[in-house]
Amino acid sequence: IDLYLVGVGTVGNELLSILGESNQDQICLKGVATSKKMLLSESCFDPNKIGNKLKESGDKFDLDEFLDNTGEQKGNKVFVDCTASTAVSQKYTAILDRGFSIVTANKIANTLDYGFYQSLRENASKNGVSFFYEANVGAGLPVISTMQNLLSTGDKIISIEGVFSGTLSYLFNTLTAKMNFSELVNNAKSNGFTEPDPRQDLNGLDVARKLLILARETGAELELEDIIVESLLPTGSESIDSVDGFLKHLGQFDGEMRVKVKEAEAQNKRFRFIGKYEDENASVSLQKIGREHPFYELQGSDNIIAFRTRRYPNQPLVIKGAGAGAAVTAAGVLGDIQQCLVSN
C-alpha cells in the first residue's frame, strides 16, 4: 500500500521512526506533509530521512495537490492523519471518495455532528475502503477493535466506564492531602504531562470526546453536547489570559481540594476522573471510589476501560495500560495501517 502522512509532530515523527526501523516492505511512503509543507514522490521515501528533507525543501502544503498526485491506484492508498486539525478532518469524506482508506489519530472527525460521523462510514463502505481510528481512545491499547469485535460477534454493551486521560489519571493517582493540587498541575505541566495549557486537560472535553467515540460505536446517535461534563476548572478560569495566571487562580482552590482528598483518604477512598456510558446516558466526572472498584488500584498515567456486556455481565472485560505518549500512539496508528493491508 501507498502511504500519505499528514502531521509530523511527536506522533507522526514516531510513526516515521517505527516505519524506518521495521522492514515494512508492503508499505510504501509516497507523501508526507505538515500544515505548511509537503513532499511527494513516485517511488518510496526512506522514512528515516523524510523528516529533515521535508523541513529543508518541501513544497507549500496544499491538500488537493497532495491527494491529486497519487495516480490511479484504487484500494491501496492510505491517508494517515497525525494532526489535531479540524480542517483536515472535515475533508475525510472527500478523501474516502477519492479511494483512500483513512487511518487517524485525530479525534475530531469522530466527534463532529452525528450526520458527518455517519457519512464517514457510508463513504468508506461505498468506496470499498477502510476507516480506522484505534489511536482515538487509549492510544495503542486495543480498545476500539475489542469493542467492534464484541459487537460484531453479537454481544451487547451494558456499560462502558473508563479513565481515558493519561494526564487526569496521573494527577489523581498522585494527589494526596499533603499536596497542593495547583502545584501538582504545575509540575505535571513542566514535565510535559499536560497540554501546554493544562486547562485543556482539566475542562474534561478530551475525555468527553473519547467517551462520545465509544458510545457512538454502540450505535448511539449522541452529540458531544449530550454528554454531561464536570469540568475541573474553577469558575472564571477560562477567561484568564495566561497559563501562569490560571495556575495562580487554581491555587485559590488548593485548600478546598485538600479537604476533599483528606475526607476521601479517611474513608479509604480515592478520586478518579471517570467517563461513563450506560442506559444512553453519558457523563464525565470526578468520582470518589472505594477499594472494590476496578479503578482503585490504577497507577501512573495509565488508562483503564471496563466493558460490561451481555457476555461479561458481572465481572467486566478490562483493558489497562499506557494510553498516551508518542510510541504507543504511533503503534496504534501502525496497527491500523497493517489492518488496511489485510482489509483492502
Added chain:
Amino acid sequence: IDLYLVGVGTVGNELLSILGESNQDQICLKGVATSKKMLLSESCFDPNKIGNKLKESGDKFDLDEFLDNTGEQKGNKVFVDCTASTAVSQKYTAILDRGFSIVTANKIANTLDYGFYQSLRENASKNGVSFFYEANVGAGLPVISTMQNLLSTGDKIISIEGVFSGTLSYLFNTLTAKMNFSELVNNAKSNGFTEPDPRQDLNGLDVARKLLILARETGAELELEDIIVESLLPTGSESIDSVDGFLKHLGQFDGEMRVKVKEAEAQNKRFRFIGKYEDENASVSLQKIGREHPFYELQGSDNIIAFRTRRYPNQPLVIKGAGAGAAVTAAGVLGDIQQCLVSN
C-alpha cells in the same frame, strides 16, 4: 465464506446458536461434524437446526470425505475446530494444504512439537490462507491478537504473566483459611467449574499449554517439556482410579493448605496460580502475592494477563475478564471467522 465445523460440544453448539442469531449473510455453513457423524450440503445449512439434524441423520464421520466434498473454491473455505482432539489437530497441515483457512479453539496443535508448530504457519502462508486461534488463551479476550499486534508494530515483549485458568482463578480467588481446599474443589466440580476430573485442572498442564502458546508467539522455540510446572496434585494423586477417591486423597492435605493460606492472610497476601514467561524461562506455579501485584484484586473465575514490553515497560498492558465458558469462547471463534472474511 464456506464454513466447515468439527465439534458440536458446548462451544460448537454455542457457535451455531450465535451464527443462527446473527444475520451473518457472508458466512455459509456447509458442513458440521462430531467425532461420529457428519452432515454436508451444497447450499447453506440453517445453524439453528443443524444440531438436531446431525444427531438424527448424519453420515458416519470421515475427515477426508468431510473435506473432499467442498469442491474447487480456494481461499474462502474455513475449517473450524471446536473439538479437543489430537487426531484432528495433526491433520491441520494437510487441511491448510487443501486451501482451507483454520480457526481453532483447540489448543493441541499449537502445543505439539515446535517443528509441527512451524509447519502450520508455513503451510498457511504457502497456501495463502489463515490460521487463527484467539480462543486458545483467554477465550474471547483479545490476548493473541493484542500480542500479535504489539509484535508486528515493532514492540518487544519483556515478560508475559497471567492467570490463565478460569478454574484455578476461581479456586484461589475463593479459598480462605476457613475452608477445606478439597471441599472447595468438590463444590466447584459439582457446579461444572472444573473438568469432570479436576486433576486435569490441578496438574497445571492446561496453564502450561497456554503459556507455551504465548511464549512461542514471541518467537521462542520452546517445547511443553521446557516449562517448569508446579502441579497442585499431592504425590500419588494421578494413580488413583476414581475421581471420588482422588478427592478423598486430596482431603488429607487440607490441613497443610489451610496453614499456608492462614499464613498468607496474616501477611495480607493471596495465592494465585500464575504462568510467567521472561528471559526465555517459562514457569507455572502457585505464587503468594501482595497488594501491589496487579493480580491481587482478581475476582471470580476471571483470567488476567499482563504484558511488559518495550513500550509498556513499568506499568504493563493488562487484559482481564472471563476467560472460559461457552459464550465467550464461541465469540472468540466467531471473531476469528470474521477475520478470515477480511483476510482472504
